[in-house]
Amino acid sequence: AQSVTQPDIHITVSEGASLELRCNYSYGATPYLFWYVQSPGQGLQLLLKYFSGDTLVQGIKGFEAEFKRSQSSFNLRKPSVHWSDAAEYFCAVGSNQAGTALIFGKGTTLSVSS
Amino acid sequence: GAVVSQHPSWVICKSGTSVKIECRSLDFQATTMFWYRQFPKQSLMLMATSNEGSKATYEQGVEKDKFLINHASLTLSTLTVTSAHPEDSSFYICSARQDPGYTEAFFGQGTRLTVV
Numbered sequence: 001a002q003s004v005t006q007p008d009i010h011i012t013v014s015e016g017a018s019l020e021l022r023c024n025y026s027y028g029a030t031p032y033l034f035w036y037v038q039s040p041g042q043g044l045q046l047l048l049k050y051f052s053g054d055t056l057v058q059g060i061k062g063f064e065a066e067f068k069r070s071q072s073s074f075n076l077r078k079p080s081v082h083w084s085d086a087a088e089y090f091c092a093v094g095s096n097q098a099g100t101a102l103i104f105g106k107g108t109t110l111s112v113s114s
Numbered sequence: 115g116a117v118v119s120q121h122p123s124w125v126i127c128k129s130g131t132s133v134k135i136e137c138r139s140l141d142f143q144a145t146t147m148f149w150y151r152q153f154p155k156q157s158l159m160l161m162a163t164s165n166e167g168s169k170a171t172y173e174q175g176v177e178k179d180k181f182l183i184n185h186a187s188l189t190l191s192t193l194t195v196t197s198a199h200p201e202d203s204s205f206y207i208c209s210a211r212q213d214p215g216y217t218e219a220f221f222g223q224g225t226r227l228t229v230v
Contacts, residue, residue: 098213
């Protein structure tokens with residue numbers, strides 16, 4: 001079955017500390033992987049994506065993610081968290097097969113403490 | 115990046131009435147559009163997939179007679195919630211992709227539906 005697992009429901013990080021959000025996937029085809037951020041009551045903003053090539057991808061707002069095929073993981077990282085990073089983060093998997101939808105993980109809520 | 119416009123952003127309707135939500139791709143042709151539903155503090159659950167000119171494909175457990183989806187053109191899809199009830203209150207998000215040449219799925223801003 002195709003699925004995305006985000007093991008951490010809620011994470012609290014001190015401002016300025018590093019962050020890692022975990023994502024594991026199960027997907028039959030070659031995965032296209034995405035991380036989105038959502039603020040309360042808002043739509044989704046794409047942070048970064050991986051299709052192929054370099055397994056370490058850089059995104060917006062200082063985020064990066066590393067694709068590890070052997071571990072079926074695509075963890076999101078940021079070296080220094082800012083208070084404005086507090087939001088809901090979703091990992092998603094899809095493919096280049098025409099007409100296929102993204103499958104989302106349940107999300108991780110990030111709180112930032114001062 | 116490409117823009118998907120979803121309208122309205124929020125709507126309040128009375129129980130038993132119907133409400134239509136529009137999703138437009140503004141600067142590309144969306145070969146496929148998707149409708150998701152998001153409950154508070156939960157993930158996005160795929161409701162249905164629609165291709166232009168074809169009937170939508172609904173996910174298991176989604177009532178096709180309650181959630182009518184029309185994809186009349188390559189730039190417009192609509193979701194009509196018929197005979198809405200309070201349990202239909204939710205955040206609905208549309209998404210569109212273009213094939214070939216897929217680079218990412220583009221999302222609308224979402225619609226907050228409240229049924230009173």
